Amino acid sequence: MSETHTPLYDGTPVISTQRLTKAFGNLVAVNDLNLQVMRGDVFGFLGPNGSGKTTTIRMLLGLIHPTAGRAVLFGMDNAYQLPAILQRIGAIVETPTFYPYLSGIDNLRVIAANSGMKLGGTNKARYEEVLDIVELQQYQRLVYRNYSLGMKQRLGIAAALLADPELVMLDEPTNGLDPAGVIEIRKLIQQLAALGKTIFLSSHILSEVQQVCNRVAILRKGNLVKQGDVKELLREKEQVEVRMQREGEVQEALEVLQRVREQEASWINHIAVEQNALRQSIILVDAPSARSADINMLLARHNLFAAELHPREGSLEAVYLQATALPHQFSEAGHIETQKFLNAASDNTKGAIR
Amino acid sequence: MSKVSPSMTESLLPMPERSKNVVMGNQSFISVLGRSIAGELYKIRRRAMSKVLSTIAIATIILALLFTNWTSSQPLPDAIYMTLSISNFVGSILFIILAGTIVGGEYSVGTIRLMLTRGPTRLQFLLAKLGAMLICVCITIISLIGIGIITWMLLNLPVGHKIDFSFFTGHWIQHTILFILAIMLSLFTYSMLAVCLSSWGKATAAGVTGVLIWWFLENAISGLLALLGSRLQNAFGNFLATVPDYFIDNNLNALRSNQQNYLMGNSAGAINDLHAGIVIIIYLVVFGGLTWWSLKTRDITN
Ligand SMILES: Nc1ncnc2c1ncn2[C@@H]1O[C@H](COP(=O)(O)OP(=O)(O)OP(=O)(O)O)[C@@H](O)[C@H]1O
Ligand SMILES: [Mg+2]
Numbered sequence: 001m002s003e004t005h006t007p008l009y010d011g012t013p014v015i016s017t018q019r020l021t022k023a024f025g026n027l028v029a030v031n032d033l034n035l036q037v038m039r040g041d042v043f044g045f046l047g048p049n050g051s052g053k054t055t056t057i058r059m060l061l062g063l064i065h066p067t068a069g070r071a072v073l074f075g076m077d078n079a080y081q082l083p084a085i086l087q088r089i090g091a092i093v094e095t096p097t098f099y100p101y102l103s104g105i106d107n108l109r110v111i112a113a114n115s116g117m118k119l120g121g122t123n124k125a126r127y128e129e130v131l132d133i134v135e136l137q138q139y140q141r142l143v144y145r146n147y148s149l150g151m152k153q154r155l156g157i158a159a160a161l162l163a164d165p166e167l168v169m170l171d172e173p174t175n176g177l178d179p180a181g182v183i184e185i186r187k188l189i190q191q192l193a194a195l196g197k198t199i200f201l202s203s204h205i206l207s208e209v210q211q212v213c214n215r216v217a218i219l220r221k222g223n224l225v226k227q228g229d230v231k232e233l234l235r236e237k238e239q240v241e242v243r244m245q246r247e248g249e250v251q252e253a254l255e256v257l258q259r260v261r262e263q264e265a266s267w268i269n270h271i272a273v274e275q276n277a278l279r280q281s282i283i284l285v286d287a288p289s290a291r292s293a294d295i296n297m298l299l300a301r302h303n304l305f306a307a308e309l310h311p312r313e314g315s316l317e318a319v320y321l322q323a324t325a326l327p328h329q330f331s332e333a334g335h336i337e338t339q340k341f342l343n344a345a346s347d348n349t350k351g352a353i354r
Numbered sequence: 355m356s357k358v359s360p361s362m363t364e365s366l367l368p369m370p371e372r373s374k375n376v377v378m379g380n381q382s383f384i385s386v387l388g389r390s391i392a393g394e395l396y397k398i399r400r401r402a403m404s405k406v407l408s409t410i411a412i413a414t415i416i417l418a419l420l421f422t423n424w425t426s427s428q429p430l431p432d433a434i435y436m437t438l439s440i441s442n443f444v445g446s447i448l449f450i451i452l453a454g455t456i457v458g459g460e461y462s463v464g465t466i467r468l469m470l471t472r473g474p475t476r477l478q479f480l481l482a483k484l485g486a487m488l489i490c491v492c493i494t495i496i497s498l499i500g501i502g503i504i505t506w507m508l509l510n511l512p513v514g515h516k517i518d519f520s521f522f523t524g525h526w527i528q529h530t531i532l533f534i535l536a537i538m539l540s541l542f543t544y545s546m547l548a549v550c551l552s553s554w555g556k557a558t559a560a561g562v563t564g565v566l567i568w569w570f571l572e573n574a575i576s577g578l579l580a581l582l583g584s585r586l587q588n589a590f591g592n593f594l595a596t597v598p599d600y601f602i603d604n605n606l607n608a609l610r611s612n613q614q615n616y617l618m619g620n621s622a623g624a625i626n627d628l629h630a631g632i633v634i635i636i637y638l639v640v641f642g643g644l645t646w647w648s649l650k651t652r653d654i655t656n
Contacts, residue, residue, distance in 0.1 A: 012367060039367070061471045064653035075366040086473045087381075088369060093471065097464035102400055113393030114472040116386065118379040126375040159468070164372040196370070 012039045014167055014198045015060060019069035022055050022222075029055040031222040032069070037200055037215075042193045044209035044230070044316075045202040047219030048324050053202040054094055056219075057171050060200075061091055073167070087116055090165035092173055096156025100145040104136055104155050107144055108162060115163045130158040133188065149176035157185070161192075168192060169200040174208065186212055210234075210316040218323045225323045230316065237314025237322075240292050242283040242299070243276075245307040250281045256302045257285060257295075267291055284312070387478050387485070394456065394486035403455060407448040408494070414444050415498055416505050423509045430506055431521040434530070435614075437502030441495055442537045442610070449494075449541050450565045453487050453548035458558030464656055476649045480553070484642070487545040491538050499534070526617065533613040539634065540606040546638055547602075550645040572601045602637055605630040 015037035022030045030052040037043045047053050058064045060071050062082040071078045073085045098107040108127045117123050131137045134154035139147070147155065153176050160168055170189075174182045182205070189199055189212045203209050209216060210230065217227040226233065244250050254271065261268040269286035276282050285295055289311030296309055372378065379385060398404050418440050422428055428436070460466040469479055511517075544565055552561025576598035583595025598604050608625035615622060 014367065058653075058655065063467060063470060064655060065651070074369075083386075083473050083475055086471055089471070091471050093467055095464075097468060099397060099465060100463060101402065102397070106396075106400065110393045110397060111468065111472060113389045113396070114469055114474055116378050116381055116389075116473050118377045119389055119392055122377045123375070126373070126377075129373075129375055162376075163378075164376045166370055 013037065013072075014039045014041070015071070015073050015200065017056075017060075017069065017071045020056070020059060020066050020071055021068040022052075022059060022064065023067045028222050030059070030066075030219075033219075033222075033224055035217055035224070035227070037198060039198055040193070040196060041215050042189060042199045042213045043201065044213035044216035045200060045219070046204075046206070046209065046216055046316075046320055050221075051219040051324075052222040053219060054171055055222075057091070057093055057169055057200075057202065060169070061086065061089070061093065063093065087163070088165055089167045089169060090160035090163065091169040091171075092153075092156040092160050093169075093171050095175070096152055096159065098144045098152070098155060098159070101143060103141050103143050104131065104147070104151075104158075105140040107155065108159060111159050111162055117163055126162065126164075130161045133161060134158045135184070150178060150181050153177055154181070157188070165197075167198045167200065171202045172204065173201070174203065174205060182208065206316045206320055216316070218320060220324045226319065233319045234314035234316065235288065237318045238287070238289045239312040239314070240285045240287055240289060240295055241308070241310040241312050242285060242295060242306050243280055243308040244283070245305050247281060249304050250283065252302075253283060253299055253304050253306075256299065256304065257283070260298055267294075289313075383478070386474055387481055390474050390478055390482035391485040391489070394482050395489060398452070398456060398486060398490060401455075404452065407452060411441070411444050411448055411494065411498060412501055415440055415502050419502065419505045419509065423506075427510060427515055429521070430503070430510075430517055431526070433502060433506040434499065435533075437499055438495075438533065438537055441498045442540060445491070445494060445498075445537075445541045446544050449487070449491060449545045450548045450562055452490065453483075453545040454552040454558040454561030454565075456486070457483055457549050458552040458556070458561055461552075461556040461656065462558065466654055467656075470654055477646055480549075480642075480646055480649055483549055484546060487549065488542050491541045491545065495534060495538055495541070529613045529617040533610060533617075536606070536609040536613055539609065543602060543606060543634060543638060546641055550641045553645050554648055569603060572598075572603050576601060576604065599625055599629070600633055602634070605633045609634070 013036050015035060017033050017035045020030060020033040020035070021028065033052075033056060035056070045053050045056070055064070059066050060073065060078065062078050062085075065079075074088055076085050078085050099110065102110065105127050108130070112123050112127070113119055117126075128137065128140075131140050134157050136151060136154050136158060139151060144152070144155070153173065157170070157173055160170065174185050177185060186208055189201065193199055193212075199212075201209065201213065213230055215227075215229055216233065218225050242253065244253055250273065254273065257268065257271050261271065267287050268291075271286070272284045274282045274284055285291075287295070292309050292311055296306055299306055379389060415437055418436065419433060422433075422436065460469060470476060474482070507517075547568065548561035548565045550561075551564035552558055554560065555564065579594045579597050583591040583593075585591065586594070605625060608623055608630040609627060612622045612625075612627055612630075
């Protein structure tokens with residue numbers, strides 16, 4: 001987590017959208033989106049399939065026209081100054097596409113001709129440099145048609161980096177990459193961030209996003225449901241795991257915690273029960289890890305003694321699932337509701353769950 | 355180019371230096387367009403299709419000259435005009451296919467996304483395609499004339515025929531050059547139509563079949579209107595009979611055949627050069643304008 005913090009983060013917005021909206025007929029693919037991406041951010045753009053990520057990226061790049069709202073990049077409105085904006089961006093939109101009859105390096109040559117770069121051999125060193133970054137140098141003469149999926153994706157990243165842009169937008173860049181490739185891309189993103197580049201990364205691999213991004217936005221059905229600092233969002237999702245000495249005490253402890261939560265402890269967000277690998281019941285208290293001692297004290301006050309008390313780190317997965325779940329899915333998103341456990345416990349004298 | 359947004363409240367972020375390995379060129383509209391055209395020509399050159407099409411064109415010219423020479427030897431100017439007529443006919447078909455492909459292919463492969471997110475505007479994208487087509491037309495016609503002349507020489511000089519340079523007068527040169535330009539304009543006009551239709555239809559087939567249908571319809575309607583006009587024998591009939599004078603094919607034909615008429619010492623045919631020139635220019639402007647407008651307003655998704 002620590003190396004993800006970029007030295008050049010200076011709070012200047014690079015991307016700022018204002019009420020950006022796109023409707024395809026009746027379907028509102030992106031609704032009233034207000035995004036802020038700061039210079040030096042490694043910004044994770046998350047959301048389920050069809051939530052409008054690619055549509056947003058397309059609007060930012062001027063490929064599709066917004067139905068309402070506007071997008072400002074580098075301080076320029078993209079409805080008016082698109083060419084100047086695009087010169088400063090390298091992007092992959094969905095699966096990269098290239099000319100199938102050209103080799104990798106020849107594709108880069110054509111792209112350079114369309115990126116404001118000088119023609120001819122002048123930029124040959126740069127083509128080789130970016131091919132080297134994505135480890136395609138040995139395939140540079142192979143026609144694109146014969147590239148594997150991962151090689152295509154790598155060429156897409158090479159093309160995005162070609163003109164050394166200050167903003168790199170990657171729409172699911174690890175799609176089709178092997179595990180080593182995924183790790184390489186993570187490292188590459190971290191290197192780019194260290195150089196002061198701003199990265200806008202749309203991805204479904206939450207663990208990767210959690211590792212590289214300092215800020216995220218989560219979309220659900222075209223609506224922005226969360227935007228913020230990754231560390232802060234994770235802190236909100238911290239939990240304390242409580243294992244009681246005796247299985248029989250679980251129910252009692254739950255009741256105590258529930259009662260306390262309702263009456264005094266507003267720092268407890270949610271309580272649930274989970275079973276660990278040893279089929280022991282674990283009480284999960286959604287509370288900052290710093291509250292472990294308070295929980296212990298509360299239980300002790302009722303003569304209940306925890307055998308173990310563990311802080312559990314928040315995961316982006318939990319943040320994501322909560323933000324993107326439909327209301328009725330919410331309770332099933334990660335663990336078993338307390339009430340269900342209590343019901344199950346009263347049916348079953350042992351207190352185990354089914 | 356760089357209109358400033360009316361509601362701009364943000365301050366422009368300065369652009370950091372690029373890596374020293376990235377050598378940028380001039381960013382004026384024309385320079386950007388020039389590099390885009392160079393990129394288009396590079397792609398055309400590297401396509402297998404261009405090689406196949408050129409081979410077909412060259413083979414047709416050589417075979418036609420071989421055949422005519424086989425029956426009786428023809429003088430050089432006749433061979434040049436034959437080469438030009440064949441180039442016009444074969445070229446029309448080949449350039450329609452090429453123009454349809456270079457535009458439709460961007461949509462079917464999805465590379466249009468790539469092209470439109472690198473900096474050049476949609477106008478520059480379209481102009482680059484048209485510029486590349488124009489350059490290809492010129493290069494092709496000039497090369498085919500060269501090939502025609504060389505073939506004629508190979509067939510005639512070894513068997514003792516001499517070149518009679520008496521045809522090579524200022525008058526001949528003038529009208530031959532204009533005839534060549536008229537052919538280039540014909541090929542470019544059809545290429546333009548193919549570029550436009552395949553851009554509208556987002557597919558190669560839309561351009562190729564679209565132009566063929568256009569061609570067929572023009573000829574069918576011309577015939578029909580001429581027939582109707584002669585039957586009606588009144589003002590409306592006369593009007594109908596003049597409608598085909600505004601068709602693409604008739605005007606391009608007129609531009610070419612007028613030069614041949616002048617060369618023979620005759621006067622222009624039914625459609626004069628000025629009329630034909632203006633009609634063709636209007637078509638080009640309308641096709642180009644509509645295509646640009648549809649491209650500009652379109653959402654690029656696929
Ligand atoms: N051209 C289009 N016409 C109609 N609907 C579209 C079009 N493009 C996208 N959509 C719709 O807009 C919604 C958002 O699509 P989008 O591609 O932005 O999702 P996404 O978040 O990128 O999903 P994924 O994770 O699967 O890539 C979807 O419901 C999709 O069906
Ligand atoms: Mg997508």
